[in-house]
Amino acid sequence: MEHKIDPRSIALPQASAMISAISSCVHCGFCLPTCPTYQVLEEEMDSPRGRIVLMRGVLEGSLEVSDATPYLDRCLGCLGCVTACPSGVQYGELITGFRAFASRKQHHGLATRLLDRLIHETLPYPNRFRWAMRLARAFLPLRALFPRPLRVMLDLVPQHLPSQDRIPQYNPAEGKSRGKVGLLVGCVQQVLAPEINASTIRVLSANGFDVIVPSGQSCCGALGMHTGNLEAAQHLAARNFSLFPEGLDAIITNAAGCGSCIGEYGLLYRGTAREEAASKFAAQVKDLTEFLHLHELVPMSSPGENLRVAMHDACHLTHAQGIHSAPRALIRQIPGLKLVDVPDGEICCGSAGTYNLQQPEIAAELGAKKARAIAALGVDIVVMGNIGCMVQIRKYLDQLAPGRKIQVMHTSELLALGYPR
Ligand code: SF4
Numbered sequence: 001m002e003h004k005i006d007p008r009s010i011a012l013p014q015a016s017a018m019i020s021a022i023s024s025c026v027h028c029g030f031c032l033p034t035c036p037t038y039q040v041l042e043e044e045m046d047s048p049r050g051r052i053v054l055m056r057g058v059l060e061g062s063l064e065v066s067d068a069t070p071y072l073d074r075c076l077g078c079l080g081c082v083t084a085c086p087s088g089v090q091y092g093e094l095i096t097g098f099r100a101f102a103s104r105k106q107h108h109g110l111a112t113r114l115l116d117r118l119i120h121e122t123l124p125y126p127n128r129f130r131w132a133m134r135l136a137r138a139f140l141p142l143r144a145l146f147p148r149p150l151r152v153m154l155d156l157v158p159q160h161l162p163s164q165d166r167i168p169q170y171n172p173a174e175g176k177s178r179g180k181v182g183l184l185v186g187c188v189q190q191v192l193a194p195e196i197n198a199s200t201i202r203v204l205s206a207n208g209f210d211v212i213v214p215s216g217q218s219c220c221g222a223l224g225m226h227t228g229n230l231e232a233a234q235h236l237a238a239r240n241f242s243l244f245p246e247g248l249d250a251i252i253t254n255a256a257g258c259g260s261c262i263g264e265y266g267l268l269y270r271g272t273a274r275e276e277a278a279s280k281f282a283a284q285v286k287d288l289t290e291f292l293h294l295h296e297l298v299p300m301s302s303p304g305e306n307l308r309v310a311m312h313d314a315c316h317l318t319h320a321q322g323i324h325s326a327p328r329a330l331i332r333q334i335p336g337l338k339l340v341d342v343p344d345g346e347i348c349c350g351s352a353g354t355y356n357l358q359q360p361e362i363a364a365e366l367g368a369k370k371a372r373a374i375a376a377l378g379v380d381i382v383v384m385g386n387i388g389c390m391v392q393i394r395k396y397l398d399q400l401a402p403g404r405k406i407q408v409m410h411t412s413e414l415l416a417l418g419y420p421r
């Protein structure tokens with residue numbers, strides 16, 4: 001796509017990546033059918049191609065930021081368009097840089113700013129988030145009195161908040177050690193579903209890996225990065241760089257959103273003093289399934305005969321990191337399971353970080369559609385590698401068929417069933 005953008009007017013180290021994405025789009029439209037917002041809204045400007053044109057207009061100076069942002073705010077950042085694009089357009093690099101650019105130019109209303117502040121001051125901090133959840137549960141009976149954005153947040157508060165067991169910093173391998181890995185514990189996930197880290201450690205340990213879990217870990221920066229607050233993301237994430245000891249085989253993440261964000265550290269820290277440290281750290285990080293797939297698994301026992309399991313692909317795993325076959329290959333090693341794919345599996349479930357808080361109508365439509373597709377499979381379990389998808393899919397499966405139990409599990413939990421203590 002031709003353009004008249006002056007890179008100096010962007011004034012960001014990400015400028016050349018942004019311009020390169022715009023230049024490489026040939027306007028073919030192959031990405032449109034795979035874009036969830038285009039599917040729902042059927043508007044060119046709510047498609048990847050339309051959004052690229054809008055961003056080009058703003059960066060050239062022919063369009064006001066405020067005219068483009070409603071369409072760009074509706075983008076999930078799912079990167080389905082990147083997988084579909086035959087020209088290799090790096091849409092993710094464009095939208096990440098653009099959101100940082102736009103956040104400097106735009107002033108949001110008070111309600112949006114308060115909601116943003118609330119999200120940014122709680123979600124990346126497990127202790128604050130835990131207290132916020134407790135407080136929110138106390139306010140649930142008064143839900144109807146709150147403004148809509150807060151009601152949407154209250155709707156996501158779980159019925160029960162699990163108790164928190166402190167994770168030991170050193171978790172030895174079972175039997176003879178064949179390596180040593182670190183574990184990133186995540187922020188929201190360790191509050192809502194601490195069993196994911198427990199089962200991750202269980203699977204790694206049963207497969208002969210010592211697992212090191214340094215205390216004092218911070219958020220990976222995904223929230224700031226995907227809302228245009230790059231400096232906050234850089235500052236927060238850098239705390240993790242010096243926490244892990246040397247000599248690890250890998251640093252494991254079990255949250256697709258974190259793995260995807262860390263994979264973008266080259267872009268996030270471009271032109272900063274931390275660029276080298278960030279790249280070194282990112283090179284060590286692997287998704288749990290990607291890492292395990294590189295090793296021969298200790299044989300698993302059967303958790304039950306004739307269990308039907310559906311695999312849901314988290315966008316930040318499959319589109320952002322290209323991890324698709326690894327979780328399937330691991331699950332197929334569990335005896336007694338029948339694994340099936342979810343139809344239209346490349347389409348986002350509507351979770352996408354904080355999207356279900358900020359764009360609740362579209363998120364609801366995508367969530368309900370995904371739940372219908374899963375329910376139609378007649379499975380016992382649906383499995384995935386991202387806590388955000390788990391919360392979203394559980395909510396819409398419950399709404400679809402209350403009382404009918406399809407278990408929503410993280411891949412690590414399913415694998416851990418094969419390694420009973
Ligand atoms: S598929 Fe790629 S090149 Fe074609 S319109 Fe979409 S982003 Fe542009």
Ligand code: SF4
Nearest residue numbers: 035075076078079081
């Ligand atoms: S990232 Fe997802 S929602 Fe955004 S334009 Fe691409 S396919 Fe559409």
